Amino acid sequence: MRSLALLGSLTVPQVAQMRPASRQRMQRLANELAAKGLVEFIDNPRHRRSKLVRLTPKGDTRYRELNARLLSTASTMGAALSEADIRKTTEIVRELSDDVKSRSERLS
Structure with a gap:
């Protein structure tokens, strides 16, 4: 939709x-x-x-x-999250995304 x-x-x-x-x-x-x-x-x-x-x-x-x-x-x-929490979460998500991209490229 x-x-x-x-x-x-x-x-x-x-x-x-x-x-x-x-x-x-x-x-x-x-x-x-x-x-x-x-x-x-x-x-x-x-x-x-x-x-x-x-x-x-x-x-x-x-x-x-x-x-x-x-x-x-x-x-x-996420209103109760601190700036430090948000920065750490962003870092973790970025690392996971990079890992997925890396694994995907190796499979290609």
Whole structure:
């Protein structure tokens, strides 16, 4: 829903390329959202068979509600952490990220 809200109508393969998920998983998710009336499939002027997925007004409203709740929650997370705690956490996350990159490069 976020991709559709930010970028507009997309095909299922386009959404799958942006996410760490298979096209099949994104198709199932799109079907579930369509069944709830949150998205709809519309004709794609660039491709006869690959429909575009578009948020419905109901889906747009739901996305905005969820996004507002997320932002509200995120704005209060970590409020009790000190600057030293945040710096240490940043350092640890950076080290973990570097480790993952290094391991990934060795596997390639």
